[in-house]
Amino acid sequence: MPRNDYFLSGHGACPGCGVAIAVKNIMRVLGSETTVYVPASCLIVFSALYPTSAFKVPFFFTAFENTGAVITGIKAAHRRRGVQGNVVGFAGDGGTFDIGLQALSGAADRGEDVLYVCVDNEAYMNTGIQRSGATPFGAWTTTSPIGKRIQGNRRMKKDIMDVVIAHNPSYAATLSIAHFNDFIKKVDKAKKKKGFRFLHVLTPCVPGWKIESSRTVEIARLAVETGMWTLYEYEDGEARSTYRPQEMRPVTEYLQLQGRFRHMNNEDLNNLQRYLCNKWYYHYGHDIEQPVCRIYKGEKELHFDGDPLHGV
Ligand SMILES: Cc1ncc(C[n+]2csc(CCOP(=O)(O)OP(=O)(O)O)c2C)c(N)n1
Ligand code: SF4
Numbered sequence: 001m002p003r004n005d006y007f008l009s010g011h012g013a014c015p016g017c018g019v020a021i022a023v024k025n026i027m028r029v030l031g032s033e034t035t036v037y038v039p040a041s042c043l044i045v046f047s048a049l050y051p052t053s054a055f056k057v058p059f060f061f062t063a064f065e066n067t068g069a070v071i072t073g074i075k076a077a078h079r080r081r082g083v084q085g086n087v088v089g090f091a092g093d094g095g096t097f098d099i100g101l102q103a104l105s106g107a108a109d110r111g112e113d114v115l116y117v118c119v120d121n122e123a124y125m126n127t128g129i130q131r132s133g134a135t136p137f138g139a140w141t142t143t144s145p146i147g148k149r150i151q152g153n154r155r156m157k158k159d160i161m162d163v164v165i166a167h168n169p170s171y172a173a174t175l176s177i178a179h180f181n182d183f184i185k186k187v188d189k190a191k192k193k194k195g196f197r198f199l200h201v202l203t204p205c206v207p208g209w210k211i212e213s214s215r216t217v218e219i220a221r222l223a224v225e226t227g228m229w230t231l232y233e234y235e236d237g238e239a240r241s242t243y244r245p246q247e248m249r250p251v252t253e254y255l256q257l258q259g260r261f262r263h264m265n266n267e268d269l270n271n272l273q274r275y276l277c278n279k280w281y282y283h284y285g286h287d288i289e290q291p292v293c294r295i296y297k298g299e300k301e302l303h304f305d306g307d308p309l310h311g312v
Helices: 018-030 042-047 064-081 094-098 101-110 160-165 180-192 213-225 251-255 266-287
Strands: 034-037 086-092 115-120 171-176 197-202 231-235 238-243
Touching: 018 034, 018 042, 018 086, 018 115, 018 180, 018 197, 018 213, 034 064, 042 086, 064 086, 064 094, 064 101, 064 115, 086 094, 094 101, 094 115, 101 115, 101 160, 160 171, 160 197, 160 231, 171 180, 171 213, 180 197, 180 231, 180 238, 213 251, 251 266
Parallel strands: 034 086, 086 115, 115 197, 171 197
Antiparallel strands: 171 231, 231 238
């Protein structure tokens, strides 16, 4: 692992921010010959207080919906001037799944020679925790509240990887900040490939997920162990899983560490668990010998410890 930092301390992220952890490590692998673009998002707020920037490389910022278009333009300018190196865009899930989808699709469709990274904290965090297409089923956000009519977000998370893969990119992969070797290998591959490359990183958010700041990495690991997040890559027209947990852990182990899920009832828990079991089979099914899915029949199984962070 290279030790030189190009995303420096002194930025303003919350302690334990998954986005900051991901960006710091990705930048170590990408190195000094990199030009960065960040659209409106938490990252721009905590990394670029004018006139300073936490990025120790050339760095751009324009509008929310533009990542695919701007990184395309930067690459074209580089080509024209004979500049070598990577052009990378770091966009949030709101700027990728929803508002930036059209520019993302255009860049992927044209096979632009750029790296697009989606740092996915599963909501529009910097404007106050609004639901996005990446928000998981059941999660509380300020626009999917808990009340008589609805109990948190009613939609399953959009599968943005499937959307990107439909464009046949040269490389696409999912990353976890808790699976370090897998993480580094994939960034390195993405750095070396030509054409359109896409990395999708799960980045837990302390206030948005109502978690303790010291548990970010543990929660990211549990996402993989419970099937909420699967690690795989797509290249040369084929997808393959890069890490398979030994057994499928009950999703409640993941949910109960996060206040955004504390209201979930049995029916919703079972719906989510069933969905994850199907997803597990979809990703790992061919090498599974026995059924792994455990649907709960008893009482609600979420237990909270009374920590105020775990309240909604
Ligand atoms: C077209 C447009 N709509 C809305 C906004 C306001 N806005 C700026 S950042 C942001 C939320 C960003 O969410 P996301 O991309 O998920 O990144 P996060 O803050 O969660 O890291 C919003 C809604 C904007 N700048 N431009
Ligand atoms: S609100 Fe969430 S994503 Fe934004 S800086 Fe804090 S922990 Fe990171």
